[in-house]
Amino acid sequence: MSLSASDLTELMELWEELNLTAADHGNLSRVETLLCSGGGGSGSAPAVGHGAFLRVLSVLYAFIFLVGLAANAPVVWVNLRRDGARYETHLYVLNLAVADLCVVATLPVWVTSLLLGGRWPFGDAACKLTHLVFSVNLFGSIFFLACMSVDRYLSVALLGDSPDSRRGRKAARRLTCALVWLLALAASVPDTYFLQAAKSSHHDGAVCRAVYPQDNPREWMAAVQLSFTALGFAVPFPVIAVSYALLAAAIPPGSDRERSVSRRIVLTYIVVFVACWLPFHAVLLLDTLTLLGAVPFSCRLEGFLDVALHLTQCLSLLHCCINPVLYSFLNRSYRYHLMKAFLFKYSTKTGLARLLLPGEPASDTEYSAAAATDASVNEGAELKDERGRS
Template sequence: MSMSASEMEDLLVSWEEFNLSEGFSNISSVDATVCVTAFDRGALFHSMCVLYTFIFVVGLAANALVLWVNVRAQREPGPRPETHVYIAHLAAADLCVCATLPVWVGSLAQGGHWALGEAACKLTHLLFSVNLFGSIFFLACMSVDRYLGVARRGDGEGGARGRRVRRGVCAGVWLLALAASLPDCYFLRTVKAAHGGAVLCRPVYPGDDPVRWMVGVQLSFILLGFALPFPVIAVFYALLARAFSRRPPSAAAACSPALEQERRVSRRVILAYIVVFLGCWGPYHGVLLADALSQLGLVPLSCGLENALYLALHLTQCLSLFHCCFNPILYNFINRNYRYDLMKAFIFKYSTRTGLARLIDASNASDAEYSAVAVENPPQI
């Protein structure tokens, strides 16, 4: 939830007019915007409420299902996919991001008014930001881990040592996500608008050079949220696709049409990983970069650009959160092993005394045979 140029201007206009005596112990006074709004902010906020509600319902249900199935499957004997640890943490991060959306919906429905106090302002932003960064970092970790697994001919770094390494990586990811989130959350304050009586949850940067502070936070978000993870994701998935294409099939599977189809599907799924990440996060970080450049004076800031940036920041921020809905589909629902785990979880729970359970076991046995061939060539993504 970054601060836009127009919101920063609101703070700067009345920077020396702080009012701490109107019943708000930590609330300062902010004037109205400098530029005339060229669009209906009420319509924008209501549209965002609808989009956030959709993301909340779909993302919460999908990621809760993914997390439940993965946790349940880990309790059962037998080998698990190497990336299942990252997938479980990714689902947990996306689930927490979705869980904060009703708070933003409530604020947007009141025209941006924040009624929960400064402590809730900081804690909600921190929960949202930590899990947002965590989700992005786990996607990057999965791309590296999957390529290394194929580069080592599918055996990866298995056993207890491999599990310890991945758990250590997950712990490091959460610590890095926390460190990336702290600067912006530290400066958050409840800010009272001088006109209208609304209370806003906004960062208030030090008075010596607030613009440069804001730009520094924005650039760090761009660096950690996109400029570093996206090349990692794109490069390692490109290497993974090339490894699928170059690896010679075994003699037994050389003429298998099913194997060639599996390779084509795997390459398309890899392309989808890259395109979805770029499509969700690229526009938001592009607009955020334009906003930062305008604050530094490198791009002339007119009222028209001000309005365009304000509108674009809010809309692309909504677009970026759709990754919470896409991740369960891309990394779980299209995976055959996950679909088996999902089907087994429900049918075994409610139909353990029927022949359906034995039918699924037989089906999974044939899938295991097929996966043995696929691991030698392109493994299940």
């Protein structure tokens, strides 16, 4: 269904009011100064039905919520049950899973708002708190991926495995995790400060939206979007890419097949991060340049940006569902602990253990021996576990 000028204006404001991320704001001020025709030609709005688009977004976010919850909850549970030695080597994985779990846990609130046509029935405090939880954990998820890439390279290539070295790395990991959460909080506070449950000008009820200072709202919006791109992609992506590239070059000698598998795994980490986040940040940067006047405004561009921002944001949130697969489920050690925690009695009786983990012990005595051995393996062996799955 083609949108009229009033429909487009309402849709732009709804996206601004939903404010699903620190960068997710509408461009109502520009639409109000240049009413876009709903007809054809270069000034036409995209032929997207308002209600249908809201429903599609609701379904996508509901899907991400269900998959993210099912994938990340077992990772958190299994890592918390591990003994002290293994807990330390998987501290980043645990924090990553907690962050991803908290991100997807906020999605039902946003879905409720979408199904209500953008209305926010939860009040001002919930508006700020829900967005803060979402933003802190989204930044945290990205930062932990960067920290994990650096840690893996240092563990395999540079650091020794003496007791003093292991103790130093444990302390460094704890401190790094604390600093990551503080940095994620600091990155999220400025935009959250401007959020409020404000009255909508297009329908009854309140909406959760950022209200920037009236003298320069565009500059504030552009600054927030640029900071999100810088902290969410421009800084962490080079860290991830360089660290894993160095790790691929430093993989210990082995068979050609083992090295090939290991390098494919490392390449997958980089490709998945780019595939999930680059489209969103590219569209966001284009929107920021339009806000600053560096790119000429048009109604067609406005309609494209509005739809593209939300669809690419859904793509970026899929990373919360993919992370546990890449960093946990592909690891034979994790699969062993998962089976030990959830399926031990059933799997040992039916042979499921040997089916899922070829070569792993299947008896109770063998499981205990494997656990004792596994706890003494150094951090560099984690990559070998991943290679061994094939």
